Amino acid sequence: MKQAGSILIVDDNPDILIAIQLLLKQHYQTVVTTDNPFDIEKVVNEQEIEVILLDMNFNHDAISGQEGFYWLKKILAQNSSVVVVLMTAYGDIQLAVDAIKAGASDFIAKPWRNEQLLGVIAAAFSHAKDKQKVGELTRQTQGLNHALCDQKFEFLGQSLAMKQVFDTIEKVAKTDANILITGESGTGKELAAHAIHLASNRSDQAFISLDMGSIAISLFESELFGHKKGAFTDAKADRTGRFELAHKGSLFLDELGNLALSQQATLLAALQNRQITPVGGSKAIDVNIRLICATNENLPQAVHESRFRQDLLYRINTVEIRLPPLRERVDDIPLLAEYYLDHFSHKYKRNLSIEADDILVLCHYTWPGNVRELAHVIERAVILSVCGNLDIRSVLGATSSKKTDGVNGLEQNTLQRTNVISKADNAVGNYDDNTDNECFNLEMLEQRTVRAALKYHQGNVSQTAKALGLTRGAMYRRLEKYDL
Structure with missing residues (x-):
């Protein structure tokens, strides 16, 4: 045959x-x-x-x-x-x-x-x-990389502050220098990381991202370095870690400031040696990555407070790029508003435009959630539009009111909130039968407070702890206690 x-x-x-x-x-x-x-x-x-x-x-x-x-x-x-x-x-x-x-x-x-x-x-x-x-x-890998790098939103700006950001990206993208992107939550740090990767010599390779704040301590090494079958109870098959997946490409580590000191030491060793060893493995694997990190934490302050390793900070920020908050780039709001309006109008099959008065309203708002909040406001306005008209004022007013009635109200009473939590701490383990109900009520109040603050800060543990007047350690204990 x-x-x-x-x-x-x-x-x-x-x-x-x-x-x-x-x-x-x-x-x-x-x-x-x-x-x-x-x-x-x-x-x-x-x-x-x-x-x-x-x-x-x-x-x-x-x-x-x-x-x-x-x-x-x-x-x-x-x-x-x-x-x-x-x-x-x-x-x-x-x-x-x-x-x-x-x-x-x-x-x-x-x-x-x-x-x-x-x-x-x-x-x-x-x-x-x-x-x-x-x-x-x-071809499949390149297509997947293109799909992964084909961001839902573009990294836009025309203000002087953003032109400086774009200029820095243009200078450093073609190098393999490690980059640290800093800025408040919602300023577009991951979009910036994608822009750096796409402008680099590694653009045809993988862009692998990982939110460091979302990794459980027990799974940290497995996520980054992979594991061998049988390395631990749930390791039913070999798994490739993010470092190896990003080989010859770019590795983006978001929310780096959330790492515990022990995890920082492990990460530093991998970066210094340019080698990783999967959990349960014995053979070191060489890795060639372009490292891009991001944080909304003040890392120099964290170093001063012994919460972040100085040698790791030196390693990750050969070049630092600070993304300005939206309130510092008001000139970009009309451009961004039109961009998001076009995007969401297409998504929801609407034919909409935005009035000059509405643009003025947007420009006078303080945007605590930055560009991410602006995108959400425009999306809600598109969804709730009636007869082809956007009602920016109602949507923005509802958003502001919701924050004030919810966690924003809590933030205006930080002392009261801290006292409640402190009382709950003092009560646990020091009560008799006559005070059981009181302690239970305090714990319920504490749980609701922590849950609401965590939701407001979109799961950012560091910002939530700061708003509640807690240390990071105390915050993590409450997350574990209430299974949040």
């Missing part, structure tokens, strides 16, 4: 062509021949040739093999997935080595034994299948 496969034989000797064609037609479905190497490009374009058996000499008395090397380079430049086997009547070891170095998959000397030729051709077809699979995986 003939195997699926197409092969092109190129030789200026008609007897050679007939002999090889008769042999290979017994085994493969498509066997094409030509005595002119200038026909190769046309044949490859018109037919899905997988393997080419190419003579190395076409001029009479030529024995150098240089013609074969010339056509080999032309073929691989035209279609790198084609596998080329070179043949010559004047083969020697050095010529074979040079042919392999130049990109040939194998080399055969004339005269050949049929069994030997069939074995070489079979290996060439197997190699061709492997190259096709690799090509498919590469």
Whole structure:
């Protein structure tokens, strides 16, 4: 039974062509021949040739093999997935080595034994299948990377503050310098990281992101470095960590300020050694990444307070890029409002425009949630629009009122809130039967307060702890206590 496969034989000797064609037609479905190497490009374009058996000499008395090397380079430049086997009547070891170095998959000397030729051709077809699979995986990976990097929103701005940010990105993107992006929550730090990656020399490689604040301490090393099957109870299969996934690409670590000191030491070692070892593994893996970190924490202050390692700070911020809050780039609000209006109008199939008066309202708002909040306001306005009209004032008013009635009200009474939590702390473990109800009520109040503050700050533990007047350690104890 003939195997699926197409092969092109190129030789200026008609007897050679007939002999090889008769042999290979017994085994493969498509066997094409030509005595002119200038026909190769046309044949490859018109037919899905997988393997080419190419003579190395076409001029009479030529024995150098240089013609074969010339056509080999032309073929691989035209279609790198084609596998080329070179043949010559004047083969020697050095010529074979040079042919392999130049990109040939194998080399055969004339005269050949049929069994030997069939074995070489079979290996060439197997190699061709492997190259096709690799090509498919590469295209899939590039498509996935493009999809991952094709952000829902663009990184926009025309204000002086943002022009300075764009200028810095342009200068550093082509380097492999580690970058620290700082700024308040909602200023677009991940968008900036994507912009850096897309402008870098690694843009065709993976962009892998990880929110460091969301990782449980017990899973930290597994998330970053991967693990081997059986390394711990739930490790039912090998897992590739983020460092290895980002190899040759960019690794974005968000909310870096949330890391505990022990985790900081582990991360620093990986960055210094440029190697990682999966949990449960024994072999170190070399990694080549471009590191981009982001935080809304004041890391120098955290270093001063012994909450962040100074050596890690030096390692991650070769260049620091500060993203300004929206209140410092009011000139960008009209641009951003129009952009988000267009985006959400298309998403929800509405035909809407925004009035100049509404733009003025947006420009006078303080935007504590920055660009993220602006996007949400425009989206809500689009969803709630009536008869093609946006009602920015109502949406913005409801948003402000909601914050004031909810956690914003709590923030205006920080002392009272802290006293409640303090009372709950003092009550736990120091009560008798007569005070059970009181302590229970205090704990319920504390739980509701923590839950509301955490929701307001969008899960940011550091900001929530600060708003509640708690240390990070005390905050984490409450998160564990109330299973939040």
